[in-house]
Amino acid sequence: MKITAIIPARYASTRFPGKALADIMGKPMVQHVYERTARAGLVSEVIVATDDERVAEAVRGFGGRVEMTSAAHETGTDRLAEVAARIDADIVVNVQGDEPLIEPAMIDEAIAPLAADASIRMGTLKSRIKSLHDFLSPNVVKVVTDREGYALYFSRSPLPNFRDKWNDLKDEAFVTGRLLCHKHVGLYVYRRDFLLGFARMTPTPLELAEKLEQLRVLENGFRIRVVETSFESIGVDTPNDLDKVIEKLSSH
Template identity: 80%
Template structure:
């Protein structure tokens, strides 16, 4: 089974223009993402999908594979679907281009459900919430699932709502496991045939309300498997996030 990871990378990011090319210990951020993704055991090939020649040149310079895409895509999934139509792969992994610390094991964990269940079209990841700040923050997407690991809902609001336990909303309660809550990790795996179906669907009410594209799949009755991961990463949305990445790498002495 051929599995290809695609890294959508834009230059004109709203909050951090040109972040894909920001230097991290002598290499552009997109190279860190590419190299870490390449280490995933289940991934056969890695492609950077971009509409910007500056990013394309940087990828070619380190020997990476790049596919140029249209500039009018509204989401990374749309960019992924364009690339998927051109290549020979049964499963596509959408790896965010602003995750320079992504663990290869996370990618393998997200892929595994589609390898074991031929009826499954889409999978993603979740990790434990351990702070009250993350639980309450609208910038941290929460996810709840059924007992079989199928997603019930994603939300920017606190989820679930602890009706009788608001006095327990402290960091310790989350760390100890007294309150089990999960944040969504934005790494997606799709069966190739599902991508054109998904991207052809019109945006839905809940999707537009929460500004969460994955709700479109749920509202149209598609099942999403979510796997818990013990790994954590730092998404780079702002220059401050980049500083956190550099601090972590320097503390690890890693390159």
């Protein structure tokens, strides 16, 4: 079984232009993501997908594989699908290009269900919510699952909403102590054919309302396997986030 990890990496980030090439202890951020992804035991190969020659040149510079894509893509999934259509792979992993601290074990955790069960088309990760801020923040996506570990819904709103405990939602201990409170970790695993079909699906009402692509899968009647991880990562959206990453790496 061939499992290919693809890292979509844009240069023209709105909040942090050029972040894919931001220097982190002597290496561009995309190199940190690439090297950590390559250490995942279940990954056969790693590819960076970009529409910018500056990113491509940097990847070639450290010996990585890069595929150029259209600059017209509106989402990372579209960029991923363009590359997936060209390659020979059974399973495709979407690793975010702004996660320089991603743990290789997280990638393996997300892949494992699809590697073991041919009926699973798509998978992702969740982790326990550890702060009231995250539970209430629309920038932190929440997820609830069924008893078999499949997603029921993803939302930017508090999820679940404890109807009879509304006042308790202002209590940090109440929220962080709930076994039901999880945030979505944006790492996706797809069977290649399903990814190509997903990219062709028309955006759906809930997807457009929440601005969450994965809802398109649920609204079309497909299931997403969600694995809980204990690992934490830091996404880099701003220069301040970059400082946090450098601080964490420096302390190890």
